[in-house]
């Protein structure tokens with residue numbers, strides 16, 4: 001005998017509920033703390049992304065609202081050549097862990113859930129651009145890690161905002177790790193490390209994309225190469241950066 005009407009209805013109910021959960025339980029947990037409110041819960045938003053704070057226009061770090069430049073940049077220690085910079089969140093706590101996992105545990109897919117908020121943040125702080133340029137890794141580092149985290153962020157923005165990816169910025173010289181180096185040493189370390197060898201970027205306004213901004217020395221060296229190749233302006237955006245008044249950590 002076939003199913004009774006009652007069994008069929010019960011089965012249909014189950015199927016319907018499963019379908020419903022596929023479509024409607026899109027409510028994912030917070031990617032940082034696991035709370036019931038994704039992709040980033042209110043608590044984490046306030047803790048790490050503090051939208052009401054400003055961003056230092058020159059180095060991107062989080063600053064008090066209405067402050068244009070952080071004290072370091074006022075003293076001329078910020079990256080030159082960058083028209084405007086912005087870090088999305090404060091590089092600390094769970095946000096720092098998240099980026100660290102993405103980078104060193106080879107989990108670029110972690111970022112996928114953040115495409116929309118990342119896009120919104122970039123547009124909030126920077127004027128639209130003609131293209132996205134990821135900060136390159138040296139081929140040796142790339143081989144070690146398997147992917148370039150800056151490229152992952154740039155592709156995310158590419159899909160989310162429809163801005164073209166610009167290839168051709170290359171790291172031609174391996175550099176020492178920057179941790180522990182002072183700004184002058186970092187600049188020296190990065191001198192001539194980047195070169196642009198792609199299709200013409202003459203007159204273009206570009207967003208330089210990285211995962212973390214620390215002193216901005218890398219951005220400065222990249223921006224120099226892009227401007228030398230004819231770019232009109234270079235803006236910078238990163239997932240995370242320092243916060244004024246709190247010690248910068250790598």
Ligand SMILES: [Zn+2]
Pocket residue numbers: 030031032033034035040041042043044045
């Ligand atoms: Zn959270």
Ligand SMILES: [Zn+2]
Pocket residue numbers: 056057058059060061069070071072073074078
């Ligand atoms: Zn600054």
